[in-house]
Amino acid sequence: MQQAAQKVIEQQRISRHKKARNKFIAYIRTNIEYLKRRNSILALKSSTIKYKHDTVNILTILISTSLTCLETIKSEFSLGTSDNVYVRRSSVMVPILLTSYIAVSMSVLKFKRYTETLEELTKISEKLVFVVCRLRRVVEDAHMTKTLDELYKVKLNYSKEPFDLYMNAREALDRALRFQDVVYFGRLLDKWTEDIDNDVPWWKRIFCTSCRQFSKYKKQKKQPRKKSLSHTESMIEIGVKDDDSSEEEGDDEEKQQHASRETSPVA
Secondary structure, three states: OHHHHHHHHHHHHHHHHHHHHHHHHHHHHHHHHHHHHHHHHHHHHHHHHHHHHHHHHHHHHHHHHHHHHHHHHHHHHOHHHOOOHHHHHHHHHHHHHHHHHHHHHHHHHHHHOHHHHHHHHHHHHHHHHHHHHHHHHHHHHHHOOOOHHHHHHHHHHHOOHHHHHHHHHHHHHHHHOOHHHHHHHHHHHHHHHHHHHOOOOHHHHHHOOOHHHHHHHHHOOOOOOOOOOOHHHHHHHHHHHHHHHHHHHHHHHHHHHHHHHHHOOOO
16 A cells, blocks of 8 residues: 555656646747747848848949049040030049949948947847757756756756846847837748748749748649530530429329329229
8 A cells, every 4th residue: 555655646746747847848948939039030130231231332342443444444535525525524423423322322331330230130149049059958957857856956057047148138139129120020030931831932932022922822722623514505404404304203293193093992
């Protein structure tokens, strides 16, 4: 009896430990998924900013190079003293416009602070990766526990350094991401993940405005079209059905009359 009671107590202890461990692991995994999603949103935002920054810089390099070539051509062919009025005015106005564009583009880059923003987002992304790996270590430690006391020690260790790292990462995310960024890039992330799960080709994801239409179109099965009958065929089919039904009705009437004759008292 004592051994049976001890087994029951041991089973209850194991079940309590498993329940508490699974609850704690689910909580940690929820935090990990939150950080991974926000890190993906952060990566989309940084890639968008980097694309704008690189586009403006490349255009500035191309325009400055073309401006140098234009000045060389102008001095070699004496376009400033040409007899054609349009050529003479263009040789003056085009360099001024190109120089103005370079000045405006560089001023906009300094005002937007794209370089500093990219550096800050990169640091936050590295911090998030480190925190996610630290939380995964906590999950592994929780998996290795066998008693409630060991699980309590893991929770106590989590409440010290890993939890502080997690809160610091969330604070950095709240500073870096606005509400508009979370909504816009979150929808973009959901669209891309849905299209990847549905095996939508890459060119549709890049060049199509609404990729969800293609994923829904792929899910729909092609239904075979019913062959439409012509007017004469439909009339013939109706006539055949009517003749068959009339013949069946006539046979039924003959059977009823024959049965009535057999069962009549005169017969």
